[in-house]
Amino acid sequence: MHFEQHGMGRPVLLLHGLGSSLRTWDLVVPHLAAEREVIAVDLPGFGATPPLQGAVTIAALTDAVAAFIADRALGDVDVVGSSLGARVALELAARGHGGNVVALAPLGFWSDRQAKIFNATVGNSMKAMRAAHSLLSLLGNNPIGRSTLLAQFSARPWALGEDFVLTELRGFKTSPSLNAALDALVKGPKPEAGTAASARPPARITLGWGRQDKVAVPSEAERVTDVFPQARVRWFEDCGHYPQWDQPEETVKLILDASG
Incomplete structure (x- = not known):
């Protein structure tokens, strides 16, 4: 898998979200790298990493991350995931990964009704942005356009930088x-209470969730704690689906506190 490495100290592995790349962490990496060695990866089929050879499933994506950890001799590295990456991070925890895990708004911990709503709203929005790729630069280069495109994902889309937004939007195309990853989340098996009970628990599981998240709605946090009763939840105010976008300083603080 393609990755970037910054800083020195105890390593922390960053896993991005659906349709994104390691660039999603650009607002937090400089501050995090002042304290830790930061390793940010592109998941298979995203960014600069080629797709998986077989079916795209949460299990297969987790296999790829586990192989990366083994190949790099990272051992019980602390893992931070966002959205899809948070789901993968929690799957690692369920398998017995021993490092601290920080999961920012993990996808897939929903009811059947919530999954259908997600697919009909967020899923279709992502597909529409793929189809309208030629308009993204025009819409993304002004605050009104950014607000229109990213209202579902950010509580403060107008405040995000133009270059940062355009990089993220291009990921959808x-x-x-x-x-395939969207289908794996919506149609694949959902995590169930008790599935992680026999695994060796990580040192700590921390959930980070935006109060204004319209993608993984805040009520889904309870479903995560049903599966991982040891998890604690940290809420971000004025924050949508991506705390690393809307509250980067608070996100760095959470990561350092939760994995220190």
Whole structure:
């Protein structure tokens, strides 16, 4: 898998979200790297990493991350995931990964009704952005356009930088595994209470969730704690689906506190 490495100290592995890349962490990496060695990866089929050879499933994506950890001799590295990456991070925890896990708004901990709503709203929005790729630069280069495009994902889309937003938006078009990963989340098996009970628990599981998240609605946090009763929840105010976008300083603080 393609990755970037910054800083020195105890390593922390960053896993991005659906349709994104390691660039989603750009607002937090400089501050996090002042304290830790930061390793940010592109998941298979996103960014600069080629797609998986077989079916795209949460289990297969987790296998790829586990193989990366083993190949790099990272051992019980602390893992931070966002959205899809948070789901993968929690799957690692369920398998017995021993490092601290920080999961920012993990996807897939929903009811059947919530999954259908997600697919009909967020899923279709992502597909529409793929189809309207030629308009993204025009819409993304002004605050009104950014607000229109990212209202579902950010509580403060107008405040995000133009270059940062355009990089994120291009991911929706250029990620070959976007649709397959979306289907894996919506149609694949959902985590159930008790599935992680026999695994060796990580040192700590911390959930980070935006109060204004319209993608993984805040009520889904309770479903995560049903599966991982040891998890604690940290809420971000004035924050949508991506705390690393809307509250980067608070996100760095959470990561350092939760994995220190």
